[in-house]
Amino acid sequence: MQIKLELNGKKVTAEIEADMLLLDFVRTQGCYSVKRGCETANCGLCTVFLDDKPVLSCSTLAARADGRKVTTLEGLQEEAAEFGAFIADQGAEQCGFCNPGFIMNALALFRENPYPDEEEIKEYLAGNLCRCSGYEGQLRGILAFLEYKKSKEQKGE
Numbered sequence: 001m002q003i004k005l006e007l008n009g010k011k012v013t014a015e016i017e018a019d020m021l022l023l024d025f026v027r028t029q030g031c032y033s034v035k036r037g038c039e040t041a042n043c044g045l046c047t048v049f050l051d052d053k054p055v056l057s058c059s060t061l062a063a064r065a066d067g068r069k070v071t072t073l074e075g076l077q078e079e080a081a082e083f084g085a086f087i088a089d090q091g092a093e094q095c096g097f098c099n100p101g102f103i104m105n106a107l108a109l110f111r112e113n114p115y116p117d118e119e120e121i122k123e124y125l126a127g128n129l130c131r132c133s134g135y136e137g138q139l140r141g142i143l144a145f146l147e148y149k150k151s152k153e154q155k156g157e
């Protein structure tokens with residue numbers, strides 16, 4: 001079957017098998033930030049935005065993206081770099097495997113709720129698995145980023 005969609009701002013037309021997963025499709029298009037960590041909808045590593053809402057691409061058929069907009073970390077470089085620097089600063093990243101999925105979910109949270117409190121952050125990111133760290137560094141990184149964002153807004157930047 002044929003699908004037409006917008007992937008990271010570019011129009012794409014492709015022939016796919018009806019049972020192809022969105023995860024495999026975006027990787028065939030060069031979006032290697034999207035990773036397979038479990039395939040049981042438990043790790044969050046395969047998160048992409050479908051029409052700006054986060055979905056697990058390991059449990060979404062590529063056919064569902066037909067006529068829609070798909071965004072991966074490759075399409076959010078500026079936003080991701082600014083936030084990612086705060087995570088790196090906290091030494092939160094170890095092997096880095098979970099990082100793209102974690103950043104996608106954190107950016108989705110900031111879009112839904114620009115200034116979440118600690119509980120809201122923990123709740124939202126609960127589905128994001130990291131085998132290396134105890135999440136404390138990631139949490140500190142998020143809180144430091146939110147402080148920075150607040151002060152930037154107060155200064156009207």
Ligand code: FES
Pocket residue numbers: 035036037038039040041042043044045046047056057058059
């Ligand atoms: S690979 Fe999709 S949730 Fe783990």
Ligand code: FES
Pocket residue numbers: 092093094095096097098099129130131132133
């Ligand atoms: S840093 Fe290794 S899985 Fe998270």
